Amino acid sequence: MSRLRAAFVMRDAALRPDLFDDAALTRLRAVADVTDHVLTPAELNSAEPHLAEPHRGDATSHATLDPLADVDVLLTGWGAPRLDDALLARAPRLRAVVHAAGSVKPLVTPALWERGVKVSSAAGANARPVAEYTLAMVLLAGKRVLEAADAFAAHRAFGGWALPEPRGNHGLTVGVVGASRIGRQVMRLLQPFDVEILLHDPWVDDDEARSLGAAAVTLDDLARASDVVTVHAPDLPETYRMIGPRQLALMRDATTLVNTARGRLVDTPALTREVVSGRLRAVLDVTDPEPLPADHPLWDAPGVLLTPHVAGSLGNELRRLGDLAVREVELLAAGAPLEHEVRAEDLRTTA
Incomplete structure (x- = not known):
């Protein structure tokens, strides 16, 4: 099986280091090809093409490509866009959405499960x-x-x-x-x-x-x-x-x-x-x-x-969410079941 290709998708680039420290990124890159670039909703919704960063040092490193075209795993966070049919059509290889945040309800759609895409959430962390x-x-x-x-x-x-x-x-x-x-x-x-x-x-x-x-x-x-x-x-x-x-x-x-x-x-x-x-x-x-x-x-x-939502993860507590997300990608790369998978039927009784 070829190495996974992963992409970060969240509200802005500043959120990524809050969730994923250097140790987490090292673990992630041991099992998947991923760049530091964070795809934001504005970028994904833009009509302008994205200059893809090289994943494997291949000849496409300077080609103008859809940033989702070769992605196997989306590592999402707060502010990620809704994953509807139009967006999923741009990610034909997508196998999993690993959400390094709480509820997945703002971003999931039935189209994900219809395509067999696995969904995971860090709500437990x-x-x-x-x-x-x-x-x-x-x-x-x-x-x-x-x-x-x-x-x-x-x-x-x-x-x-x-x-x-x-x-x-x-x-x-x-x-x-x-x-x-x-x-x-x-x-x-x-x-x-x-x-x-x-x-x-x-x-x-x-x-x-x-x-x-x-x-x-x-x-x-x-x-x-x-x-x-x-x-x-x-x-x-x-x-x-x-x-x-x-x-x-x-x-x-x-x-x-x-x-x-x-x-x-x-x-x-x-x-x-x-x-x-x-x-x-x-x-x-x-x-x-x-x-x-x-x-x-x-x-x-x-x-x-x-209080203004201070009960949830703040500051260094956010690293727990990133660590859980990396663990899910490690399991996916090993062909093992996800530990925090969310199924379509779960949405009926969960936040």
Whole structure:
């Protein structure tokens, strides 16, 4: 079998070194011919021909070629274009799309699987920092850290103010909505702590929930019983605003809602009413709409922490995504099954 030819396709060239360090590139070039050049959507959509860089030092190194004409593997990242019929027609040799990012939904089309192209995602690697962030926020919520910081700054004294109950993480009840990759990692990370875990996921039965260290419950029961509710369900039509007025009303006073999934899963107007009243707290790394309008009440509501998608991979954490992508190319070159393959049917129940 001839060596694979691979190409980077992502929003801009600056993203490639963030994902793939020198060690990862060395591993990649041991199994595939790939250049440093990054194909951007603008370049791929341009009517101007691309001057191909040499892959093997052959005579075509200065020929004007379509940059996708001889590519076996696309190494994609954030901002990669949608891989529709027109684009795929330009890549007749394409065997695999290895996405060094999370969800593949923005770029995949049925045409990929119809052609037999394999698709892989680094969503599993991106799940880890989100789960770590969630663990931190759950524990901080249990200790009432945000409220304590606000009260301390306002009074600048140890006395004269009090935190809402419960205070502390001993016996805390954590409700996990969705046994996704991230939800499962969150439950694993919670195991060493003295907390009770409730899980709502219609695809998980009682036995599987127990194996994850959780008790399977309805969404309403989870809302009633949890001190902290953390959302990890996929963004699907049936999960739109699944945390709505009913579920929020069922939550006890001072319950904290953590959302690192998608803003659309929570009814923003209903949540706003609850937190502005002071009854609930919220830690939101995602919102709907996104970003919120500059005059939205959540910006200044007490007990609310708004962050700009910092839960996912940032900085040196991005290297995990590149390492996973290189591993997938190594497996492909060896004729072995991909470890993180995404199939068409998976899109129905995943982010």
